[in-house]
Amino acid sequence: MRAVVQRVSQACVRVVEEGQGAREVASIGRGFLVLLGVHSADTEREARVLAEKIAGLRVMEDADGKMNLALADVGGSVLLISNFTLYGDCRKGRRPSFSAAAPPIQAERLYRLFGEALAAQNIPVAWGIFGAHMEVELVNDGPVTFVVEALNGDIV
DSSP states (O other): OEEEEEEEEEEEEEEEETTTEEEEEEEESSEEEEEEEOBTTOOHHHHHHHHHHHHHOOOEEOTTSOEEEOHHHHTOEEEEEEOGGGGOBOSSSSSOBOTTBOOHHHHHHHHHHHHHHHHTTTOOEEEOOTTSOEEEEEEEEEEEEEEEEEETTEEO
8 A cells, every 4th residue: 555645734626527527525724635545465454554654654843843743733634535546557668557556446445444544543534536536736835745655564
């Protein structure tokens, strides 16, 4: 399971509906935008380990401007967006292969479990719409961006 974690001052997601334009479905203020990719070999263990790691990341600024606080310390939220393209393999040819990405049923189940595991740690979670065409807008704070990955139940 792979996550791109961006510290944001605000973020929102709109779902693009054919013939109707885009409608906002979720937004947050201070917190993290998390783009989450699920690998075909991922299990509930990876979802829980990754959620615990991200919830505990001390990358929010304290009163001295140091990255020293976690989301819960500052009342931050997560905007969670599913993103199978994080497992796009661009090594061969010009069209990425997505064969390593989990099939939709598995990916959605683990996406939901990941978000629920964050919420269980007192992190408010706003959700994108799984499988939808989305527009994500954010104000990256810093910029501060991390790629965090769980493999075989461990952070790698």
